[in-house]
Amino acid sequence: MTATDRVKCIICDRMILPTTAQVNDGLCAQCVKIPRKDRETAKAVHAETNPFDRAIDMYRNLIDAIAQQTSKNYFGAICDPVFESARFYTFDNIGECFDYDEAQEIGSDEVDSIEHYLLAAQSGNSLLSPITAILRSISPSFNSQGKVIFFGSWGMGTDEIAWFIRYLNNRSTSLNYMQENDLSEIEVDALNDAFTKELNR
Numbered sequence: 560m561t562a563t564d565r566v567k568c569i570i571c572d573r574m575i576l577p578t579t580a581q582v583n584d585g586l587c588a589q590c591v592k593i594p595r596k597d598r599e600t601a602k603a604v605h606a607e608t609n610p611f612d613r614a615i616d617m618y619r620n621l622i623d624a625i626a627q628q629t630s631k632n633y634f635g636a637i638c639d640p641v642f643e644s645a646r647f648y649t650f651d652n653i654g655e656c657f658d659y660d661e662a663q664e665i666g667s668d669e670v671d672s673i674e675h676y677l678l679a680a681q682s683g684n685s686l687l688s689p690i691t692a693i694l695r696s697i698s699p700s701f702n703s704q705g706k707v708i709f710f711g712s713w714g715m716g717t718d719e720i721a722w723f724i725r726y727l728n729n730r731s732t733s734l735n736y737m738q739e740n741d742l743s744e745i746e747v748d749a750l751n752d753a754f755t756k757e758l759n760r
């Protein structure tokens with residue numbers, strides 16, 4: 560058999576033997592491992608020149624839509640510790656930490672489908688910088704209503720939560736949070752180097 564006999568895998572375009580295609584429903588040996596229900600997403604991800612940018616667009620549309628749905632005081636994103644996935648929550652109040660029992664998640668179905676997409680893209684990129692950029696764009700309208708935008712990960716300390724509240728919101732909003740939680744600005748400033756580096760990665 561010659562190379563010209565080969566056909567394209569219908570997901571990843573790798574050239575495969577017709578016999579392989581026949582046995583694997585048109586897929587190469589790698590793509591056939593993708594569960595049937597994920598194959599449409601895998602195909603869409605492959606067709607995308609930059610799947611991560613596409614995922615960020617999906618997050619932007621989602622945040623714009625769900626941000627308006629809350630009457631709570633706090634709206635924002637909580638991530639895993641390396642910021643590779645983000646979910647969206649509202650709180651009446653954030654005290655010294657993110658309390659799971661106090662949180663109300665919104666947009667969970669939409670987030671599931673974005674995560675599904677990101678998983679297929681295997682981007683492994685940090686969402687820290689893109690998601691905070693989106694949150695910063697909506698914070699002025701929240702702040703004008705006395706509401707607060709937040710970003711973080713479960714288990715963050717008060718100083719870390721305050722750092723992101725200061726990064727995302729106007730001055731008086733962040734001063735309020737620090738005051739309510741007996742935090743000095745010096746304590747928050749101590750995180751400047753670490754988080755600035757993280758944001759510019």
Ligand SMILES: [Zn+2]
Nearest residue numbers: 568571587590
């Ligand atoms: Zn393939």
